[in-house]
Amino acid sequence: MRILGIDPGTRVTGYGIVEKRGNRLVHVDNGAIYTRSSDELATRLKTIHDGLCRIMGEYAPEALAVEQIFIAKNAMSALKLGHARGAALLVGVNHDLPVFEYTALQVKSAVVGYGKAAKEQVQQMVKVLLNLPEIAQEDASDALAVAICHAHSAGLNNRLEKALNRKR
Amino acid sequence: MRILGIDPGTRVTGYGIVEKRGNRLVHVDNGAIYTRSSDELATRLKTIHDGLCRIMGEYAPEALAVEQIFIAKNAMSALKLGHARGAALLVGVNHDLPVFEYTALQVKSAVVGYGKAAKEQVQQMVKVLLNLPEIAQEDASDALAVAICHAHSAGLNNRLEKALNRKR
Numbered sequence: 001m002r003i004l005g006i007d008p009g010t011r012v013t014g015y016g017i018v019e020k021r022g023n024r025l026v027h028v029d030n031g032a033i034y035t036r037s038s039d040e041l042a043t044r045l046k047t048i049h050d051g052l053c054r055i056m057g058e059y060a061p062e063a064l065a066v067e068q069i070f071i072a073k074n075a076m077s078a079l080k081l082g083h084a085r086g087a088a089l090l091v092g093v094n095h096d097l098p099v100f101e102y103t104a105l106q107v108k109s110a111v112v113g114y115g116k117a118a119k120e121q122v123q124q125m126v127k128v129l130l131n132l133p134e135i136a137q138e139d140a141s142d143a144l145a146v147a148i149c150h151a152h153s154a155g156l157n158n159r160l161e162k163a164l165n166r167k168r
Numbered sequence: 169m170r171i172l173g174i175d176p177g178t179r180v181t182g183y184g185i186v187e188k189r190g191n192r193l194v195h196v197d198n199g200a201i202y203t204r205s206s207d208e209l210a211t212r213l214k215t216i217h218d219g220l221c222r223i224m225g226e227y228a229p230e231a232l233a234v235e236q237i238f239i240a241k242n243a244m245s246a247l248k249l250g251h252a253r254g255a256a257l258l259v260g261v262n263h264d265l266p267v268f269e270y271t272a273l274q275v276k277s278a279v280v281g282y283g284k285a286a287k288e289q290v291q292q293m294v295k296v297l298l299n300l301p302e303i304a305q306e307d308a309s310d311a312l313a314v315a316i317c318h319a320h321s322a323g324l325n326n327r328l329e330k331a332l333n334r335k336r
């Protein structure tokens with residue numbers, strides 16, 4: 001199963017694709033979509049949208065995972081983040097992908113095993129888990145982390161379903 | 169010139185289409201896109217996106233106008249609003265429409281002639297200016313107001329340009 005993780009932002013949108021092969025987790029690609037600071041918001045959203053559409057076409061992921069946001073620094077940054085997040089979610093549903101949202105606590109627990117892990121620990125574990133040559137760009141690393149989180153949850157859900165089916 | 173005004177929201181997205189014929193402003197249509205409260209955010213965004221795409225197809229507007237937001241009640245409502253606004257702006261740029269943003273002050277000044285006018289005054293003036301049989305649904309009325317605002321600004325810009333050209 002191919003999972004696309006996205007860390008949306010109006011300035012930088014990170015993405016990461018991981019593939020779950022049995023119990024193994026394989027890194028496919030990661031990167032970041034940069035928007036031009038001189039561009040209007042609508043144009044920036046188009047850059048994000050088109051970048052993500054390209055990635056959809058290239059890698060054909062089967063699920064989309066993004067971090068669920070509860071607290072934003074302030075209303076203005078929340079509004080901006082919402083625009084980018086809206087664009088990312090739209091690309092997912094427009095490509096008929098199931099969209100999964102995970103809290104930062106769930107992502108950190110899945111990647112590091114500790115819900116309050118520091119950013120650096122998460123980045124380091126993403127590198128180790130996916131056998132990356134070096135730590136990925138910040139936003140791409142966050143995107144990979146949420147993809148890993150979904151891979152783990154999906155695996156767990158599968159196992160639960162099988163166990164329940166056996167009991168029936 | 170056909171102008172589509174949008175008042176985005178994750179629950180209700182208002183839209184209004186006005187046509188500027190010379191100095192006259194003609195009402196074309198208005199309405200609201202409702203999302204299901206039981207739906208996930210991504211599905212709601214798709215409802216908004218698809219609804220707006222249908223309107224684009226039906227009315228072929230030449231410009232998109234939305235209200236510019238400076239202050240939101242709180243970070244969570246700003247984040248939600250951002251998602252819906254992102255979807256609306258994306259539909260605009262994806263249909264190659266120029267996107268214009270106006271502050272509430274600009275919209276109220278254009279419609280009522282007073283930047284601090286009450287919501288009810290704006291709704292009443294929208295009804296009068298567009299010769300509507302009754303006051304439009306709240307969000308649709310806001311969408312019509314920002315479309316009217318753009319019609320006025322566009323007219324002003326045109327006249328300015330012509331005046332400048334005559335001087336050259």
